[in-house]
Every structure is written in C-alpha cells, then in structure tokens.
Amino acid sequence: MLRDRYPFYLANAPQQPNADLVVTDKYSGKPATRVALAGAEHIEKAIAAAQRAAPAMARFPAFKRQAVLRHCARQFSGRQQELALSLCIEAGKPIKDSRGEVTRLIDTFNLAADECSRDLGGVMSMDVTERSQGYRGMHKRVPIGPLSLISPFNFPLNLAAHKVAPAIAAGCPFVLKPASRTPIGALIIGEVLAQTDLPKGAFSILPCSRDGADLFTTDERFKLLSFTGSPKVGWDLKARAGRKRVVLELGGNAACIVTADADVEKVIPRLVFGAYYQSGQSCISVQRILIHSSRYAQFRDKLTAAVEALVHGDPQDEKTTIGPMISEDEARRLEGWIEEAIAKGARKLCGGPREGSMLRASLLENVPSGCKLDAEEAFGPVATLAPYEDFDDALDRVNDTKYGLQAGVFTRDIDQAMKAWDRLEVGGVIIGDVPSWRVDHMPYGGVKESGLGREGVRYAIEDMTEHRLLVIRDPA
Structure with a gap:
C-alpha cells in the first residue's frame, strides 16, 4: 500500500514542507495519499542548486555514474511489487501493465548504465586538404548543464526514467516535474537516488502546480527542456523556452x-x-x-x-x-x-x-x-x-x-x-x-505535431551533451 505522505526531493534531500497535493486512487476516486507540493521558492532553490552542481556533475566519473544507475536498477528490482501497486493506484493502470512498466523502468536504468562506458568521442582525420596537413583532431561529448524535465501521467515511472537516467549518464544535473496526478513513481525514484553519492544539487524532483512551474520553461539557467505530454502544451512551452534546447514527445493517433x-x-x-x-x-x-x-x-x-x-x-x-x-x-x-x-x-x-x-x-x-x-x-x-x-x-x-x-x-x-x-x-x-x-534503447519520437527530437537512452544523451573539439598542430 502507499504511505500516508511523500516528500519531494530538493537538492538530493527529502523535504516535507506540506502535504498539499492529494493523490487519488483512480479506480475508487478516493484519496490514496498526500504529497509535498513545491512552490516557486522551492523551484528557484532547485535550479540554483543544479547550476552549482553542474561542474561537479561534469567531473563525476563514468564509473561512479554507472554505479549510481546500477544501484537504482537493483533497488527497483527489489521493490517491483510496491512500484507496480503504486502505478495501479495512482494511474489506474491494470496490474499486468503496471508490472510491465516496472520491468521497463529497470531496463531503462540498466541501458543508461551501459551507455556510461560507451565511446562518446573520436579521432578526426584533419589532412583533408593541403592546408590542414600537420594537424590532428579529436572530439568528445560534454554535458550541457542543468536540465528541465517534465514527465506525463500515463507512464509515471518509465517516462520519468527516460529523462532521469540519461541525464545521470550524461553528467547533467536536473530538476524533474512529475505529473501532479501521478507523482508517486517519480518520488520513489528520488528516494532511491537520495541513497547514492551524486553531487549535492544533482537532482530535484518537485511536484508542483502548472501555474507555479513557469520557471521550468523560461529560466535561462536550464540548457535543455525535455517535455512529454500534450501537443498544445508542448508547443506552447517551446515558444516560451528561449534559447535552450527543446525535446518534445507529444501525441499521436497511430x-x-x-x-x-x-x-x-x-x-x-x-x-x-x-x-x-x-x-x-x-x-x-x-x-x-x-x-x-x-x-x-x-x-x-x-x-x-x-x-x-x-x-x-x-x-x-x-x-x-x-x-x-x-x-x-x-x-x-x-x-x-x-x-x-x-x-x-x-x-x-x-x-x-x-x-x-x-x-x-x-x-x-x-x-x-x-x-x-x-x-x-x-x-x-x-x-x-x-x-x-x-x-x-x-x-x-x-x-x-x-x-x-x-x-x-x-x-x-x-x-x-x-x-x-x-x-x-x-x-x-x-x-x-x-x-x-x-x-527502450531505440530512437523514439515523432514528426509534425507529434514532437521534436528523439528519446531512447543513447539519443537522449546526445541531446544532453555537445561536441567539444580539440585540434593539435604538430611541431614544425
């Protein structure tokens, strides 16, 4: 069963300033639990913490990022029944589908752990013209910095995982806004992440009202906005997102x-x-x-x-x-x-x-x-x-x-x-x-009004990183 109340996570730590968000059992319609609801001041603190954590996350070595993700996968494996039941209650998802989503949650974190050891750079041949003889080129991918992540109600675990796990693998701090109708799955992810040695401020998971979440879209300290939800909301967010990168996973009528x-x-x-x-x-x-x-x-x-x-x-x-x-x-x-x-x-x-x-x-x-x-x-x-x-x-x-x-x-x-x-x-x-x-490893996303960009762990990491080039001129 669900606990009586759940905290949100601000700069890696649980906080329970209130229990203002009521989460209902979608089948009975009755209150199932209460969740701490973040206000604008909490969102501001989370963004500032993520910005401060960006250098430490960029330096956080691949083997440690991999260890964090493997820890999460093991913990989720040990809590499968609890996670499936939480989905049943907060989302009204049939238990068979709930178990399937928990399996995919574990898969997604394991896939992200695998990506930590992938080669994200390469050597370039520079002698493509006469004038570039005597030069050597190399490139690597580096994290872009703090991420704004907004996940939907229909896959409260795995679609949150498709944002959180690649962010950790890429070395980016993040602030996640889960859907207010179904926040429990994301908060359990936060509970497990809080057990790890991620740098302070590396993550915040903040249920909040739509009115109070404008900073997730407009704040320029975020370098990427990743949103999954309705086309109407998604394209409006893109229009207001400023200079940051935007990834949209929106609707369809397949x-x-x-x-x-x-x-x-x-x-x-x-x-x-x-x-x-x-x-x-x-x-x-x-x-x-x-x-x-x-x-x-x-x-x-x-x-x-x-x-x-x-x-x-x-x-x-x-x-x-x-x-x-x-x-x-x-x-x-x-x-x-x-x-x-x-x-x-x-x-x-x-x-x-x-x-x-x-x-x-x-x-x-x-x-x-x-x-x-x-x-x-x-x-x-x-x-x-x-x-x-x-x-x-x-x-x-x-x-x-x-x-x-x-x-x-x-x-x-x-x-x-x-x-x-x-x-x-x-x-x-x-x-x-x-x-x-x-x-969960395949490039997933749409065209036209169905979205912009691709998810799937490796493809999300590409959006969360950028190429950095090194050119060396040979001694004369």
Missing part, C-alpha cells in the same frame, strides 16, 4: 495497416493489445486500423468479439485489461467524441455506457474523416476500422493527419514493408506488429 496476406490468428491479439493496453492511454496506442477489403469482414468480426471479451474493472484484479481513465472528465470527453462520430455516420461495433471514469472498450467502423475520433488523439480505450483497396492509398490515409509518431504494417511483402518505411511520415515504422511496440 494507424495500423493490415494487408491481404496477414494471419488473422496472429494479428488480432496484437491489435487488441495495441489498442487497449493500459486502457488505451498511450500516445502510440492503435487508434486507426485499415484492413484490406478482401479480409475486412473476417477481421472486423473476430476483432469485435475479442474486444467485447476484454475484462473491465479494478486494475488490481489480475484479469482486468480495461481500468479507469485518468479522470472522469477525460472519460466524458472521449464518450462525446464517440457520440459525435456515430451522429455523423459511424457504426459502433462494440462498447458500452460510461460509468464515471470507466469507459468500456469501444470499436467503431467507417468514422468520417474530420471527426475528432479520426483527426485527434483519443488517448483512451477506442479504435476505429476502415477498409482499403490499394496499398498506396492506405499509406496516404495513414499520412492524412497532423500527427506522426509511429505506424504499424502487417505484411509479408518486403516491397510493401520498404515502401511503408520510405513513405510514412512518422518517427518509426513497425513491420509485422502494432505501432504500440517500443524497446
């Missing part, structure tokens, strides 16, 4: 193409997983499914039956696949989008009434273009189906969106696979599986 040669028995379980895991609250959740017309009726009927069979209810129940959405307001919003699509001619294949923040898994076909359910990010337990005739047309329909995070294509045709990779306007193309598939 599409999946099912070609005529797809194996129905293998594809259906993957589509169900991709669309409805953690109640569809993932930016790479399968939202739009395009099926070749020759197989459409078969896939539609089997997929409908599989979705109808999903268990809804208490996320702590091992059988549950669909738990609550993050709030009743979000469930009401998505219910309205479904009703709008039906009013404009879509057909609901399955799905039931909303009960508070619980929305039954829904599947619709032939949703008109331009409906919110087609054009926007649903971020909940709903997917749409439509037939297609021509593969090129299907690719165009996948691209006909303002988003571009990932896409999936079920095909056995290598030419179709390569064409999809060439033409789809997304950050990643997954062949033979759903776009919801991700491993």
Whole structure:
C-alpha cells in the first residue's frame, strides 16, 4: 500500500514542507495519499542548486555514474511489487501493465548504465586538404548543464526514467516535474537516488502546480527542456523556452495497416493489445486500423468479439485489461467524441455506457474523416476500422493527419514493408506488429505535431551533451 505522505526531493534531500497535493486512487476516486507540493521558492532553490552542481556533475566519473544507475536498477528490482501497486493506484493502470512498466523502468536504468562506458568521442582525420596537413583532431561529448524535465501521467515511472537516467549518464544535473496526478513513481525514484553519492544539487524532483512551474520553461539557467505530454502544451512551452534546447514527445493517433496476406490468428491479439493496453492511454496506442477489403469482414468480426471479451474493472484484479481513465472528465470527453462520430455516420461495433471514469472498450467502423475520433488523439480505450483497396492509398490515409509518431504494417511483402518505411511520415515504422511496440534503447519520437527530437537512452544523451573539439598542430 502507499504511505500516508511523500516528500519531494530538493537538492538530493527529502523535504516535507506540506502535504498539499492529494493523490487519488483512480479506480475508487478516493484519496490514496498526500504529497509535498513545491512552490516557486522551492523551484528557484532547485535550479540554483543544479547550476552549482553542474561542474561537479561534469567531473563525476563514468564509473561512479554507472554505479549510481546500477544501484537504482537493483533497488527497483527489489521493490517491483510496491512500484507496480503504486502505478495501479495512482494511474489506474491494470496490474499486468503496471508490472510491465516496472520491468521497463529497470531496463531503462540498466541501458543508461551501459551507455556510461560507451565511446562518446573520436579521432578526426584533419589532412583533408593541403592546408590542414600537420594537424590532428579529436572530439568528445560534454554535458550541457542543468536540465528541465517534465514527465506525463500515463507512464509515471518509465517516462520519468527516460529523462532521469540519461541525464545521470550524461553528467547533467536536473530538476524533474512529475505529473501532479501521478507523482508517486517519480518520488520513489528520488528516494532511491537520495541513497547514492551524486553531487549535492544533482537532482530535484518537485511536484508542483502548472501555474507555479513557469520557471521550468523560461529560466535561462536550464540548457535543455525535455517535455512529454500534450501537443498544445508542448508547443506552447517551446515558444516560451528561449534559447535552450527543446525535446518534445507529444501525441499521436497511430494507424495500423493490415494487408491481404496477414494471419488473422496472429494479428488480432496484437491489435487488441495495441489498442487497449493500459486502457488505451498511450500516445502510440492503435487508434486507426485499415484492413484490406478482401479480409475486412473476417477481421472486423473476430476483432469485435475479442474486444467485447476484454475484462473491465479494478486494475488490481489480475484479469482486468480495461481500468479507469485518468479522470472522469477525460472519460466524458472521449464518450462525446464517440457520440459525435456515430451522429455523423459511424457504426459502433462494440462498447458500452460510461460509468464515471470507466469507459468500456469501444470499436467503431467507417468514422468520417474530420471527426475528432479520426483527426485527434483519443488517448483512451477506442479504435476505429476502415477498409482499403490499394496499398498506396492506405499509406496516404495513414499520412492524412497532423500527427506522426509511429505506424504499424502487417505484411509479408518486403516491397510493401520498404515502401511503408520510405513513405510514412512518422518517427518509426513497425513491420509485422502494432505501432504500440517500443524497446527502450531505440530512437523514439515523432514528426509534425507529434514532437521534436528523439528519446531512447543513447539519443537522449546526445541531446544532453555537445561536441567539444580539440585540434593539435604538430611541431614544425
């Protein structure tokens, strides 16, 4: 169970100036615990501490950074049940998905530990012209300095880890703002980091109100802002971020193409997983499914039956696949989008009434273009189906969106696979599986309104460091 209250972490140390942030159990709606809420004065102290810690973090040797990250991974491994339960309660995430996220948290810290020993520099051949003979060149990557990190509610552990672990590996101090709806996972990460010998001021983890968090965006002492969340908020932050680097991991309405040669028995379980895991609250959740017309009726009927069979209810129940959405307001919003699509001619294949923040898994076909359910990010337990005739047309329909995070294509045709990779306007193309598939070392991010830059441990470290060149002229 959760503790009665949790401190925030300011300059590596726990502090409990208040317990003003109430964290609810997303299934029952009742208060589950209380968390210290940071104010502007705490954020200012954290930024100043990070700035002071920057030289010490830059000098903190690779083997010590690796030891910190390995320590974290071991501690998380020993606390898996506690971490999974915290996710169940604060995020309403079904226990099976919660355990999966804890596993990925451990993976991400181990991957970051591995990166500490990677070669981040090289030797350059300088004699590329006559005038540069007699010179030698070398370059290395150095940390850029204090980082502003803002993580979302839907993966409170692993998406925080994708910011925190690379920052430590890169040698950058940071201040993390976890989502106020789901701060517990990040605070447990802080509790474990506080056990290490990171330089004082190397990290702060501060739940705070959105109004009080403006310094995370505007303060010039930060050298990078890394934000994961909604496109509307993300692009606004970028506009106000000033000269600092900005990495944005934003929304999507991921599409999946099912070609005529797809194996129905293998594809259906993957589509169900991709669309409805953690109640569809993932930016790479399968939202739009395009099926070749020759197989459409078969896939539609089997997929409908599989979705109808999903268990809804208490996320702590091992059988549950669909738990609550993050709030009743979000469930009401998505219910309205479904009703709008039906009013404009879509057909609901399955799905039931909303009960508070619980929305039954829904599947619709032939949703008109331009409906919110087609054009926007649903971020909940709903997917749409439509037939297609021509593969090129299907690719165009996948691209006909303002988003571009990932896409999936079920095909056995290598030419179709390569064409999809060439033409789809997304950050990643997954062949033979759903776009919801991700491993934590791969370059992950989107194009268009889905974001800017890439996460994945090595790629995050690249953004958190910069090249420094050394040129030596040989003695005459």
